[in-house]
Amino acid sequence: MKPKVAFFDFASCEGCQLQVVNLEEAILDVLALVDIVSFREAMKEHSDDYDIAIIEGSIARPIDIDRIKKIREQASILITIGACAHLGGVQRLGNQWDAEANKVEVYERHPGSEITKGDSNPYFAQIKHRAVSEIVKVDAAIPGCPIDSNEFGKVLVALLTGKKLPIPDYPVCVECKKNENICVFETGGFCMGPVARAGCGAPCPTHGGECEACRGYVDHPHTQAHGEVLKKYGLSPDDIMTKRTMYNYRDFEDKGGD
Amino acid sequence: MKIISKQDFDAFINALIQDESLDVEGVKAKGDKFVFGPLDTATELRLDYDVTILPPKKYFLPQYETMMHFDISTGKATAPAMDTKKVIVGVHPYDLIAIQQMDKYFFDTNVDDIYLQKRKNSLLIGVMPAKASEKAFYGDLMKNAGTPELHFDLMVTDLGVLYAVLPGTPEGAQLLSRATSRDAQPQEIEAAKNKRQEAIDRATRGLKVGPKAWHSLLSNNYMSSIWKEMADQCLACGSCTLVCPTCFCYDVNDEVGLDLNTGVRTRTWDGCLLRDFTKVAPGEIFREDIVERYRHRINRKGKYLPESMGFVACVGCGRCSSQCVPDIADPVNLINKLAEATMDTIPDTNMGHVPEKSDLGIIASDSLYIPRTATIRRMMKLTKTETFFEIGLDDGQPLGHVPGQFVEVSIYGVGEAPISVSSPPGGNTFQLIVRNVGDLTNKLHSLSEGDKIGIRGPFGTGFDTEGMRGKNILFIGGGLGIVPMRSLIKYVLNNRADYGKVMILYGCKDPSELLFKDEISQWENTPGVEMHRTVDTCAEGENWDGQVGVITTIMPMVTFDPLNTIAVVVGPPIMYRFVNRDLLNMGMPEENIIVSLERRMKCGVGKCGHCQINGIYVCKEGPVFNYKDIKDEPEAFS
Ligand SMILES: Cc1cc2nc3c(=O)[nH]c(=O)nc-3n(C[C@H](O)[C@H](O)[C@H](O)COP(=O)(O)OP(=O)(O)OC[C@H]3O[C@@H](n4cnc5c(N)ncnc54)[C@H](O)[C@@H]3O)c2cc1C
Ligand code: SF4
Ligand code: SF4
Ligand code: SF4
Ligand code: SF4
Ligand code: SF4
Ligand code: FES
Numbered sequence: 001m002k003p004k005v006a007f008f009d010f011a012s013c014e015g016c017q018l019q020v021v022n023l024e025e026a027i028l029d030v031l032a033l034v035d036i037v038s039f040r041e042a043m044k045e046h047s048d049d050y051d052i053a054i055i056e057g058s059i060a061r062p063i064d065i066d067r068i069k070k071i072r073e074q075a076s077i078l079i080t081i082g083a084c085a086h087l088g089g090v091q092r093l094g095n096q097w098d099a100e101a102n103k104v105e106v107y108e109r110h111p112g113s114e115i116t117k118g119d120s121n122p123y124f125a126q127i128k129h130r131a132v133s134e135i136v137k138v139d140a141a142i143p144g145c146p147i148d149s150n151e152f153g154k155v156l157v158a159l160l161t162g163k164k165l166p167i168p169d170y171p172v173c174v175e176c177k178k179n180e181n182i183c184v185f186e187t188g189g190f191c192m193g194p195v196a197r198a199g200c201g202a203p204c205p206t207h208g209g210e211c212e213a214c215r216g217y218v219d220h221p222h223t224q225a226h227g228e229v230l231k232k233y234g235l236s237p238d239d240i241m242t243k244r245t246m247y248n249y250r251d252f253e254d255k256g257g258d
Numbered sequence: 259m260k261i262i263s264k265q266d267f268d269a270f271i272n273a274l275i276q277d278e279s280l281d282v283e284g285v286k287a288k289g290d291k292f293v294f295g296p297l298d299t300a301t302e303l304r305l306d307y308d309v310t311i312l313p314p315k316k317y318f319l320p321q322y323e324t325m326m327h328f329d330i331s332t333g334k335a336t337a338p339a340m341d342t343k344k345v346i347v348g349v350h351p352y353d354l355i356a357i358q359q360m361d362k363y364f365f366d367t368n369v370d371d372i373y374l375q376k377r378k379n380s381l382l383i384g385v386m387p388a389k390a391s392e393k394a395f396y397g398d399l400m401k402n403a404g405t406p407e408l409h410f411d412l413m414v415t416d417l418g419v420l421y422a423v424l425p426g427t428p429e430g431a432q433l434l435s436r437a438t439s440r441d442a443q444p445q446e447i448e449a450a451k452n453k454r455q456e457a458i459d460r461a462t463r464g465l466k467v468g469p470k471a472w473h474s475l476l477s478n479n480y481m482s483s484i485w486k487e488m489a490d491q492c493l494a495c496g497s498c499t500l501v502c503p504t505c506f507c508y509d510v511n512d513e514v515g516l517d518l519n520t521g522v523r524t525r526t527w528d529g530c531l532l533r534d535f536t537k538v539a540p541g542e543i544f545r546e547d548i549v550e551r552y553r554h555r556i557n558r559k560g561k562y563l564p565e566s567m568g569f570v571a572c573v574g575c576g577r578c579s580s581q582c583v584p585d586i587a588d589p590v591n592l593i594n595k596l597a598e599a600t601m602d603t604i605p606d607t608n609m610g611h612v613p614e615k616s617d618l619g620i621i622a623s624d625s626l627y628i629p630r631t632a633t634i635r636r637m638m639k640l641t642k643t644e645t646f647f648e649i650g651l652d653d654g655q656p657l658g659h660v661p662g663q664f665v666e667v668s669i670y671g672v673g674e675a676p677i678s679v680s681s682p683p684g685g686n687t688f689q690l691i692v693r694n695v696g697d698l699t700n701k702l703h704s705l706s707e708g709d710k711i712g713i714r715g716p717f718g719t720g721f722d723t724e725g726m727r728g729k730n731i732l733f734i735g736g737g738l739g740i741v742p743m744r745s746l747i748k749y750v751l752n753n754r755a756d757y758g759k760v761m762i763l764y765g766c767k768d769p770s771e772l773l774f775k776d777e778i779s780q781w782e783n784t785p786g787v788e789m790h791r792t793v794d795t796c797a798e799g800e801n802w803d804g805q806v807g808v809i810t811t812i813m814p815m816v817t818f819d820p821l822n823t824i825a826v827v828v829g830p831p832i833m834y835r836f837v838n839r840d841l842l843n844m845g846m847p848e849e850n851i852i853v854s855l856e857r858r859m860k861c862g863v864g865k866c867g868h869c870q871i872n873g874i875y876v877c878k879e880g881p882v883f884n885y886k887d888i889k890d891e892p893e894a895f896s
Contacts, residue, residue, distance in 0.1 A: 029516030157514050162704075163672065163697050166511075170532045173495035177581070178321035178527060180312045182289050183497075185583050194493040194583065220533055222493045222548070229493070229583050 003160075006038035006050035008071055010057030010064050011091055011129070015146040016082035017041040017056055023149045030153065033160060052077045052159075058084040058091060059130040063122045072136040077159060081152065083145035083214045083247055085132045090145075092129040092249040099126030131250055140165055143215035145247065148200055168198045169219050172211050176202035184210050190235050190243060195221035214247045259424045259442035259450065260434060267414075267421050270437035271300035274345055283317065284347035285310060294346065305348050305416060308391040309575060313353050313503030314346055315360060318376045325372055325510070325523045325627050328670035333710045335523070335628050335670065337372075344380040345433070350387050351457075352396040352573040354408045356503030357382070359569055361409075361616035363506055366567065367878060368863040371622035378618050381429055384410040386453050390461035393576030395590050397461035399469050399611055405454075406612040415450040422450040461574065465590050466597040469570035470610035472560030479596045480553070480892060488592065489552035491584040492531070498578035498587035499529030499555060504563075504571040507535070507867030510860045514671040521671055523627075528867070530554045535868060538858045539695040542831070544893065554870075556592055562873025570611040626863055629668040629712030635687055637707050640773055643693050644738075645703050650687045651713060657688045660720030661745035662854060662882040665690070666862040668712030672701045676859040676877070678742035679716060682749040691741045691773065717862045719882050721746050721826065721852060723753075729824045730758035732816065734837055736765050736809050736829025740773055742854055742881075743828050751784065759823075761816045765792045765809035769802045790815050810836050813844075820846040827885075828854040834895050838885060851885035855894065 007017060021042050023030060037047035053075035059065060072078055083089050094102050100117075103124065107113040119125040132138055142155050154166045168174075172193035176183075179202055184191040189210045193202065196213035204211045217223075230240050245252050262270065275282045275297055284297045285307045292307040294314055326335040349357075361377065364370040390397070400406065411430030415422040422442055425431035442450070467475050499505040509528040514521035528535060531551050536544035545551050563571040572589055579588030586592075636648035651657065657665070659679045667690070668674040675698040681689035694703045705711070723746070731750055735743045750757050762781060766772055772791070782789045790812045792805035805812050809829070825846060827837050834853060841851055857869040857876045864878035872891040874880065880888075888894045 026516055033516065033518065153516055154513070157516060157518065161514065161518060161671065162700065169534055171493070171495050173493070173497050174500065174527075174529075174532070177312075177497050177500040180288070180293050180316075182291050182311065183581060183583065187289075194495040218533075220494075225491050225493050225584060228491060232584075 002033065002035045003051040003077075004037045004047070004049060005034045005052045005054060006047065006075075007036070007040065007054045007056070008038075008067075009040065010055065010068070010085065010132075011060040012057030012082065012084040012089065014041060014056065016084075016144075019146045019149045020054075020081070020152055023153065026149070026153060030156065033156065048074065050075060052079065055080045055085050055132050056082050058088045059132060059135050060091070060127065061122065061125050062127060063125070065127075065135055068132060068135050077139045078132075078136065079140045079142065079155070079159070080132045080138050081142045081147045083143060083216075086141045086143045087216055087247055087250045088129045088131045090246060092131075093245060095128045095249060095253065099128075102126065143167070143197060144200055145214035151199060166199075170198050171218050171221075172196040172198045172200070172202050172205070172213075172215075174198050175200070176205045176211075179206045181205050185229070185233055190230055190233060190239075192226075192243060194229070195223060195226050212243075212246050216248060217251060259422055259447055260437075260439035261417075261442045261446055262421045262423055262437055262439045264419065264421060266438040267423075268300035271297070271303060271347065273436060274433075275299065279343060281342040281344045282347065283344055294348070297347070303347060305385050305414065306388045307348065308387070308389040309350070309394060309577060309580075311577075311581075312501060313356060313575065313577065314349055315356065315503050315506075317344060317346060317380060318357070318360060318373055319506060319508065319525075319527075322524055322526045323372070325525055327522055328512075328520070330514070330519045330521070330671045333631055333670065333712075335712075337625065337628065340375065341379060345383065346380055347383040347385075349382050349384045349410070350575075351384060351406075351408055352394075352575050353503055354382065354384050354410055355406065355573045355612050356575070358409050358613050358616050359504050359563075359567070359571060359573075359611070360506060361618075362567055362569065362613045363563075364865065365616070365620050366864070368626055368865070369620060369622040370863075370865055371624075371626055374618075374620065374622050381411040381433060382409070383430075384408070384413040384426075386413070386415040386450075387457045387461070388416055390457070391576050391580065393463075393579040393588065394461040394574060395463040395465055395576060396574030397458040398463060398465035398590070399570075399572075399574045400458050401462065407615050408612075409615045415453045417446065417449050417453065420446075422446055424450070463590050464594070466594045468610070469560070469572065472570060472593060473564050475593065475596055475600070476557050476561040478600060480557075482596060482599060484592075484595050484599060485553045486549045488586045489549040491586050492548050492552050493584060494531055494533060494548055494551065495583070496529040496532045497581050497583070499531055500527050501577040501581050503573060503575055503577070504559065505529060505555075506865070508860070508865075509868075510674065510866065512671050512673050518671075523670070525866075530558065530867065530870075536858050538856070539699070544857060550893075552586075554872075555587075556589065558870075558873065559589065560593075562870070564610070565873050566875070567613070569613045573611055627714070627861075629666070629674075629714045631710055632713045634705055634707055634709050634711060637705070640691065641771055643695075644691055644773060645694070647690045647692060647702070648687050649690060649711070649713065652710075654686065656684070656686050657713075657716055659683060659688065659716035659745075661723065661749050662720035662742055663716040663718050664742070664862070664881065665713050665715035666717065666859075667692075667698065667702065668714065669698060669701050670712070673698050674712075674714070674860075674862075675699060676717075676862055678745070678854075678881075680741045680744045682745050682752060691738075691744075693738060714862060718877055718880060721882050723749060726750075726824050727756050728758065729822055730818050731760050732818060732823050732825045733760075733762045733764075734809060734813070734825060734827045734829070735763070736833040736837075737767065737771070739828035739830070739833070739854070740764055740766075743826060744774065744777075746826060747781070751781075751787070754786070759788070759818065760786060761788045761790075761818065763790050763792075763809060763812050763816065765794070765812070765829075767794050769793055769796055769800050788816055808836070809833060810840050813837070813840050820844050820850070824850050824852060826852045831856075831895070838895070848886040848889065849884055853883055853885055853888070854881045855883060855888070856881065
């Protein structure tokens, strides 16, 4: 019996589900391994009978909490995909302000915005953004914004064959160097690569960008030494903060920031 | 030496590019830097470069390299197909020296056939540097020290409007015969020589201690506070090792496709600055502190490889310093700092980083990495976590091991793990006792009798059974340490007359972890064998007739003449410190203590670098060591 898989989305852009759709031909191999019973982005049918739940998106509303808990009860394996589910996503930056202020910022200027006010409408009631693992147990988190389709396949294989997850605990610089890139620091940029968890293949510095640590940090990031480097290369304390919290506001909150 | 006009040289390179049987790689621009890459036309070639981001080691030990293709259902592995012959154009002398070092390393003791194949399949066209990069110091390493003998197929020197080209091998000369050239005149030979000298003089940065003296400088400064001062700034990003032409460490991984059946075993660059480089299954990290890792790299270059391979593993390319973001990786800066702190300046100690010219005629006897197939003949659960396996090689050959050696057990799609052989030599099968702690060991536990696995080895040094002859033997085993020890115990008991008194002390956590219960009671009842066992803790009401307490509590129960007794100590890292201390206090000479040490292993054959204790490769020089030889290695028992 092939395990049944269902996809669920929470607060997200659905880019990660798109990455799964983007597996293209390999999707047929995936379908040989599992039955997808629910996948809003790729099919109409939906079933509540599944073994593996794949979750995209962060937990943003009280109703999300109930929903993710129900999913956890049903699923024997729960996998999260993407930075939103793994870390809370960029939307977690909103945790700096209170929910009502955020709503005003987002909806005030629009007609009909009254319905967003207060907590009475469950679709707009807000809590602080949370990663899925802060609410329920997560068996495997595939990091990244968006996830890498290749890594999705690898994690699936590891889970189905009972191996440890093939997600490395070394920094992005390792993969960046293997790609023979000119270091972003040498071209006037600022890079989170030295503290970010590799596994993505360092696409951002490889294509002329900066790593923003969308995959979160390695287990033991040398944050202080990295901060010194950012400072030495001319980044102000505020900018360092912005850089660090873009995807890793969770880390900031975990360490007691608010 | 030949002379070629620049135009003819371009035509020569273009002709090589046109030749379908060749893959021509050369130095090209990437932004304002340079890289080696495939050449589409000679005009891309930038022989005026200073340094490339990555060294040409990537051609011989690629960033990601397929070691074999496997099919899980058939249990078969095949070597990857041979690449097209490569011509690599524009290798600077320091990188040629690094390749010579690599040759020496990968050909030493166990010839790495995957490396050798790539190496034999390439021609190297060197070029004298026209510029030095800001951080290069290869000149410092060679100043006033004569001309190193370099291995190249052709060496190009830019003489302005002309190139001087010197063949270094018959293949090089043959290649050169495709170019329009003429013999060089004496003044052109002289000019080329001057260019060489200029290149060396240009790349100097005031290194205060020559490479040959790095060994003593580093030995004297192992505990220097400079290491910590530098390491505090370190990102542990690994860049300094990855970009270094003389860093060769690699990791091995199995990748299985979505068909869950076919896949590849690959190796990829790893490095000692990365945190999990020395991590073993229970979670212990042998070089956990960044200062240990930071210090290891420089010591490997200046002290460890000079000891084991005879060369200083730095060629002065400057890549590590230019690519270390906090700028703490520069060997010149570090050596000078150490030298200033100790006021050591040791002149005339240059070179020492150039091994003899490589012999590419060397033959690899067997595939170093493709395992032999073997069958699980018998399986028996010993405890909750340990299972006994009896294995037979499918070719019917005995393993041919000596007590103390280990094998690499391989399961395609999962990986490999080093496991000690627990049975004595002889017979057509051998025995392993495996604790399930991770991927490979879990998978092994899920197999059944009749299932196939792969075996490489036996590897490593065994116990010196000859040297122990006529002596009393005191076995002290903790936990799984009894597993490799059992091979020797059985050997000694099989050859009882050759040895004196036999004493066996065995300790484990609690009674449920005790291995070989039947054999132990047999040993207990063998005349001339004194056996004591202890557990760290014993729950109320549990059936246990041995002692309770750590292993050192039962050591006073045996009496022996320390001068005529060999102690064989095998156990978890923490045990050695206490047991060895007590043995020494009892008056046992250091050289009478034999230990077997465990470190993370990947290759088992002295190449991947994971198992190092300081400069000692445990897989090759161990796992069995005489305490006297290893005790001064700071990482051995720390
Ligand atoms: C010389 C030697 C002899 C050994 N003999 C035995 C034995 O007789 N019985 C036994 O049960 N165990 C033995 N071990 C330990 C055994 O090798 C590890 O438990 C095993 O490698 C774990 O592999 P894994 O894939 O299950 O775990 P994972 O955590 O998945 O390990 C992944 C890989 O890391 C490396 N690795 C992890 N832990 C170790 C380790 N402790 N030592 C070396 N490499 C490691 C291996 O390459 C392994 O495949 C020995 C180790 C050494 C070095
Ligand atoms: S992780 Fe990024 S790509 Fe994935 S859903 Fe969230 S925002 Fe979109
Ligand atoms: S660009 Fe970023 S990831 Fe790449 S080496 Fe530099 S710091 Fe590391
Ligand atoms: S390079 Fe950095 S930002 Fe880009 S995908 Fe990888 S972790 Fe994310
Ligand atoms: S240690 Fe640095 S300078 Fe020396 S060879 Fe390696 S990268 Fe080049
Ligand atoms: S020394 Fe520099 S390059 Fe090396 S790991 Fe530390 S920060 Fe990275
Ligand atoms: S060098 Fe690879 S295990 Fe020793």
